[in-house]
Amino acid sequence: MRVVIDLHACQQAGSGASGAALTLVQQLIRTAGENTILVALSNQFPQQLVALRAAFAPWLPAERIVVYDTPAPDGSACLAAAIVLIRDNAIANLDPDLVFRPDGIEQLGTLGTLTPHDAKPRAVGHTDDAADALWQTFTQAMPASRSAPQPNGLPPLAYVAAPGEVDMALVAQLARHYRVVLVGGVQLHALPDGAPAVTLRDGCWFEQHGAGFTRIVYQVGNRPACSFMPALCARHPGLVLLDDVHLGQLFDNAGPNAFGAALLASHGYQALLARQRSGHAEALRQFPTGWPLLEQACGVVVRSEAMRELGRHWYGAAGDRWRVLAGADDASLPPLLEAIETYSVHSPRARYRALTAALGALGLPHDPRSPLLLEVAKAIAANQPSQAPRQLLVDISALAESDLKTGIQRVVRSIVLALIKTPPPGFRVEPVYGNGGERRYRYARRFTCNMLGETTLARDDLLEDLPVEHRPGDIFLGLDLVAHCTMQNLALLADMRHHGIAVYFVVYDLLPLLMPQAFPYGTDRYFREYLGAIAELGDGLVCISRAVADELCDWLARHRAPAAAPLRIGYFHMGADLASSAPSFGLPGNAAEVLDAVAARPTLLMVGTLEPRKGHAQALAAFELLWARGVDVNLVLVGKAGWLVDRLVRQMERHPELHRRLFWLPGASDEMLGKLYASASGLLAASVGEGFGLPLIESAQHRLPIVARNLTVFREIGGEHAYYFDGEQPQQLAAALERWLELFRNGNAPPSGAMPWLSWAQSAEQLLDTILQQRWHRTLPGT
Amino acid sequence: MSARNLLPGAFGKLVRPLLRRAAHSEAVRRLLIPALLRFPILKRIARIATGAGQRPAADIHLPVWAGPLPAVYLDLPASSRQALLDLARAATPTDRPA
Numbered sequence: 001m002r003v004v005i006d007l008h009a010c011q012q013a014g015s016g017a018s019g020a021a022l023t024l025v026q027q028l029i030r031t032a033g034e035n036t037i038l039v040a041l042s043n044q045f046p047q048q049l050v051a052l053r054a055a056f057a058p059w060l061p062a063e064r065i066v067v068y069d070t071p072a073p074d075g076s077a078c079l080a081a082a083i084v085l086i087r088d089n090a091i092a093n094l095d096p097d098l099v100f101r102p103d104g105i106e107q108l109g110t111l112g113t114l115t116p117h118d119a120k121p122r123a124v125g126h127t128d129d130a131a132d133a134l135w136q137t138f139t140q141a142m143p144a145s146r147s148a149p150q151p152n153g154l155p156p157l158a159y160v161a162a163p164g165e166v167d168m169a170l171v172a173q174l175a176r177h178y179r180v181v182l183v184g185g186v187q188l189h190a191l192p193d194g195a196p197a198v199t200l201r202d203g204c205w206f207e208q209h210g211a212g213f214t215r216i217v218y219q220v221g222n223r224p225a226c227s228f229m230p231a232l233c234a235r236h237p238g239l240v241l242l243d244d245v246h247l248g249q250l251f252d253n254a255g256p257n258a259f260g261a262a263l264l265a266s267h268g269y270q271a272l273l274a275r276q277r278s279g280h281a282e283a284l285r286q287f288p289t290g291w292p293l294l295e296q297a298c299g300v301v302v303r304s305e306a307m308r309e310l311g312r313h314w315y316g317a318a319g320d321r322w323r324v325l326a327g328a329d330d331a332s333l334p335p336l337l338e339a340i341e342t343y344s345v346h347s348p349r350a351r352y353r354a355l356t357a358a359l360g361a362l363g364l365p366h367d368p369r370s371p372l373l374l375e376v377a378k379a380i381a382a383n384q385p386s387q388a389p390r391q392l393l394v395d396i397s398a399l400a401e402s403d404l405k406t407g408i409q410r411v412v413r414s415i416v417l418a419l420i421k422t423p424p425p426g427f428r429v430e431p432v433y434g435n436g437g438e439r440r441y442r443y444a445r446r447f448t449c450n451m452l453g454e455t456t457l458a459r460d461d462l463l464e465d466l467p468v469e470h471r472p473g474d475i476f477l478g479l480d481l482v483a484h485c486t487m488q489n490l491a492l493l494a495d496m497r498h499h500g501i502a503v504y505f506v507v508y509d510l511l512p513l514l515m516p517q518a519f520p521y522g523t524d525r526y527f528r529e530y531l532g533a534i535a536e537l538g539d540g541l542v543c544i545s546r547a548v549a550d551e552l553c554d555w556l557a558r559h560r561a562p563a564a565a566p567l568r569i570g571y572f573h574m575g576a577d578l579a580s581s582a583p584s585f586g587l588p589g590n591a592a593e594v595l596d597a598v599a600a601r602p603t604l605l606m607v608g609t610l611e612p613r614k615g616h617a618q619a620l621a622a623f624e625l626l627w628a629r630g631v632d633v634n635l636v637l638v639g640k641a642g643w644l645v646d647r648l649v650r651q652m653e654r655h656p657e658l659h660r661r662l663f664w665l666p667g668a669s670d671e672m673l674g675k676l677y678a679s680a681s682g683l684l685a686a687s688v689g690e691g692f693g694l695p696l697i698e699s700a701q702h703r704l705p706i707v708a709r710n711l712t713v714f715r716e717i718g719g720e721h722a723y724y725f726d727g728e729q730p731q732q733l734a735a736a737l738e739r740w741l742e743l744f745r746n747g748n749a750p751p752s753g754a755m756p757w758l759s760w761a762q763s764a765e766q767l768l769d770t771i772l773q774q775r776w777h778r779t780l781p782g783t
Numbered sequence: 784m785s786a787r788n789l790l791p792g793a794f795g796k797l798v799r800p801l802l803r804r805a806a807h808s809e810a811v812r813r814l815l816i817p818a819l820l821r822f823p824i825l826k827r828i829a830r831i832a833t834g835a836g837q838r839p840a841a842d843i844h845l846p847v848w849a850g851p852l853p854a855v856y857l858d859l860p861a862s863s864r865q866a867l868l869d870l871a872r873a874a875t876p877t878d879r880p881a
Contacts, residue, residue, distance in 0.1 A: 211872070211873070234865065356866070356869045356870055356873045357873055359870060359873060359874075360870065360872075360873025360874040361873075363874075364870065364874055365874065366870075366871050366874030366875045367871070368856070368867050368868065368870075368871045373867060373870055373871065373874075374855060374859075374867060376866075376870060377859070377863050377864075377866040377867035377870055378859065378863045378866075380866045380870075381859075381860065381862035381863040381865070381866040382862075382863075384862060439858055440858060440860065466860060466861050467858055467859060467860040468860060469860045469861065469862055
């Protein structure tokens with residue numbers, strides 16, 4: 001038995017997560033046994049949702065707690081009636097056998113109303129052992145079966161098919177059970193002798209009059225002539241009878257990028273990459289691309305078990321629900337009739353049609369600019385179940401706005417590429433971006449297509465960066481560091497979490513808090529607010545090293561606000577293969593001069609944006625000491641000028657050794673960086689604070705020896721494969737470098753080649769392991 | 784082949800945005816679609832272009848309301864946009880029973 005417990009009355013009464021009603025529901029959940037219980041909550045009381053979820057969490061999986069949307073009441077009778085219809089639709093979409101609605105805490109004496117399908121509510125008496133009594137009542141009230149309703153007389157049925165493709169034998173059979181209106185087909189002469197009459201109409205007529213049909217069948221084949229059906233089915237949803245699972249021809253002739261867009265909608269970016277590898281014709285043959293049509297259908301019927309297998313393979317659970325006709329003869333008719341009758345009433349799309357028709361009759365405003373109609377539309381849409389796969393929504397806001405080639409953006413680009421290439425099973429990876437201001441995140445489709453080399457598709461009007469459709473079970477991963485946008489979207493993200501979307505953030509470091517002097521004035525305050533907010537909002541925070549995870553746990557132990565839900569802290573490591581991070585190409589004008597100098601004498605390479613904490617000033621001063629002592633060595637800096645380094649930049653620009661033994665490449669491409677890694681003598685990692693230290697593993701990949709400051713995070717990554725130094729004075733670093741140069745000349749410098757490093761694919765896998773397999777480093781308890 | 788393919792170089796760069804803007808212009812559509820429907824020969828061409836007369840022009844049967852859609856429409860996900868239009872249609876007499 002599947003029981004939905006609708007608690008909106010308790011929420012309305014303000015009882016929230018306390019009181020006898022809640023206790024009763026908890027008792028029902030504990031004693032459910034083989035039965036399935038879903039708890040339905042209204043979005044109109046957001047302040048109660050976290051506590052209510054937490055109250056049921058020990059016994060009920062998160063996906064069985066459903067938050068449905070209704071517009072806020074405004075006192076009008078019309079809207080009040082609309083709210084009831086919308087709520088009932090939302091609950092019907094949960095497919096319950098029974099719905100139980102406690103009346104509210106004040107009236108708990110009567111325990112509530114039990115509403116069997118299509119029956120009037122009746123009161124249940126109060127007993128001490130209330131849950132057991134209720135289960136008995138549920139069992140008695142359980143409907144015997146949910147067979148398809150039987151039609152009376154000859155109801156109208158619209159049969160939509162392409163000209164010349166109509167299965168006239170089937171139409172003739174259907175015409176014995178329905179008044180068939182044949183839309184699009186013009187083959188009356190093909191009707192068998194003695195077949196009942198059918199009416200002919202064209203597509204334009206049906207577009208206007210389709211709302212008058214409860215029963216609609218679309219016969220769809222893999223033919224360009226069927227290309228009008230997706231739009232028509234979206235307008236007037238019906239049962240889709242598939243002649244072929246591969247529907248590429250519907251889109252291939254509809255425009256230069258129509259197939260690409262359908263491919264993307266059906267299978268995600270992974271399919272676009274497959275098309276790049278195998279070519280358009282092979283993709284057309286390989287991938288079924290009917291999702292834009294099938295997601296609009298009330299139900300899908302196919303002609304063979306093999307077709308359903310294909311549907312299962314390509315569309316997962318959605319394909320699993322397809323029905324199979326027994327054959328092409330008379331035996332196929334009963335299953336089709338049953339499917340028509342069932343899907344015409346009991347499918348979510350059929351209920352949606354009925355709901356919009358009922359709301360239309362209520363006298364709601366018909367102007368789509370009406371704020372009321374907007375709110376009603378948003379609520380209805382949010383309550384519709386989706387057959388689409390779960391989404392992994394990856395926030396790449398900063399990268400999508402402007403790729404500044406910072407270290408974090410390289411991580412974001414590399415991880416998102418790895419996720420797109422190898423999405424986790426059952427998930428569709430969708431890069432998204434936000435504009436702040438509580439506006440929905442948008443799919444970053446144009447940016448992602450450009451990143452993947454699908455530039456023509458990215459420019460096509462077919463591809464809109466639509467606002468995200470998030471559904472329960474989706475995951476939002478705040479991969480990019482966009483504190484200002486996240487802070488403006490806190491309510492939006494909280495609402496997503498209320499609706500069953502898990503929210504995780506990646507934490508790159510705590511440096512603005514740990515060394516505020518290295519950042520512009522006020523950064524620490526903003527960063528503290530940001531960190532506090534994501535700790536309060538998120539289901540988990542994933543750090544980029546164990547060292548950062550430990551620092552975060554320490555900081556949260558001192559500063560975390562009381563929270564109802566526990567907070568999980570995990571970590572993963574970065575990747576190192578430049579080739580998988582959409583590398584940039586091109587060499588600077590002085591590339592030959594720099595590479596010649598690197599070949600001429602020992603060279604230490606520093607990689608990273610110039611900022612105070614990176615230790616560039618100390619390094620330059622140390623090298624000045626070395627040069628003064630007659631040590632012939634190069635210092636090459638790769639990275640653009642960041643903040644608070646104006647003096648350092650001026651010093652370097654006027655430095656007598658510039659272009660001799662001191663080189664600064666502010667805009668070096670990944671190609672140039674690769675050449676430097678390959679030809680330098682060692683990497684100098686002089687940072688006084690880092691979240692990870694990507695240059696260390698990039699150096700290891702090139703077997704470049706490493707001289708690194710003795711930091712916990714560098715020890716975590718470099719282990720015994722680097723030479724470490726202490727001290728923040730130039731003399732201390734100069735001495736360490738002299739010792740290392742001596743080791744290097746003798747071939748005794750610690751080699752980095754054996755340092756373990758991950759590819760970006762492995763790095764993304766570690767990240768997914770943390771959030772999907774729940775492999776957390778620590779969990780901070782809720783209150 | 785579209786105008787994009789026919790217009791080369793710098794001239795194309797200048798003209799393409801104008802064409803694109805024109806194609807999205809409500810005024811142009813209001814002029815063009817009635818013209819296509821008014822004259823049978825043009826209507827036939829329009830039918831050929833839209834798939835053997837099967838694909839109804841998207842704008843023709845939308846319910847009639849004054850002015851453009853609200854700006855907030857663009858901030859709605861596809862399902863909400865669809866619901867908004869379905870509700871607007873359901874509340875207008877455009878949809879007549881069969």
